Amino acid sequence: MTARKTTAPTPPAAAVAADAHWSATRERLMARARPVLKLTICDDDEAKQAVANARYVEQQAKIEADRDPKDAAAQAAHRNAVAALEEAQAALDAVSIPLRFQALERKTYKALLAEHRPTEEQADDGYEFNIDTLGPVLIAASSLDGITEEDAQTYLDTWAPSEAQALLNTAFGVQREERMDLGKG
Template sequence: MSGRATEAAAPPAEAVARDPHWAAKMARLRARSLPERPAVFTDDPSLKTAVADAALRLARARTAAAAEALTQEVPEESREEWVQGRPEVLAADAALAAADAALEAGTIRLTFRALPRPVWANLLAKHPPTEEEADQGHEYNVATFPAALIAASSVDGMSEDEAQELLDTWSDPDAKALFTAAILVNQTLRVDLGKG
């Protein structure tokens, strides 16, 4: 392989004439990362409720402290610091931090990255729809494609067998959420076409 094949192609003269910064623009385009999308699973709904309750208690403590600051005639320039230093606000803030930490510990996060277009096309080709699925408008085999896509898009290194295991053993909504995260990152348009 020649050294020239590995170098970036020189920008077309016509493009440089129109835009002298074309090479820099093309470098930025080449450097764009593929989009990623998280999938978050929390089995204990009480963890989410605890965070919401703690946030509400903190808001109430701040409101009460702000009202007290007015009655205590705390100067406006130091009022926010005074409110933040009140024991009830500090306690509520600590409770929210603890609830957030518990939610984080009880949450499983998976990350999916979009596939380059040729890889996506190859994956679709390996999992063509059945005749009946094609008649229904599917572009892939609904039995084999989901696990393959999840594995191919997984940033965490999930294998196809592991993906299939989760799809087969999880509830229908959870399995759909897993597949949806993988397919959306590959099919959601990221370019802002509205600005010109």
């Protein structure tokens, strides 16, 4: 589905005159990128455990280093632990597969939902869309890494259920990602 390009409306002159900062605020709002989520896949349990161990050692070394900033041995131990953690993380990153997903424009997402209406049984169960047909399409449409619908369907059909669900959850989750705070002003 192709997103059509729209031109930004011009703000009312009265609004700009009333608030000199509105123009800059508006520009920032118009320039916002849609949310992105990353799903990292790693089949190497040893690499994951090495990072967990290195993180624990680094945290313990930091506690000791913070306890006495003048203790040269504790400071050196912390620096070494940080280096070991960075090395373990680099090794994990090298064997991991990161997949990135970006939220679709609202109109595009709503159109996809409308194109994949639920079956009667799904509707009776309260579903607003057909997860079986929408899943691979949404994964492909939101993938920043070029996952095709065919690839997505293969992953959903052949991966372990929890892994397939994690893939689906990431593609759906980025559509619902919020980066706003409705707190007091």
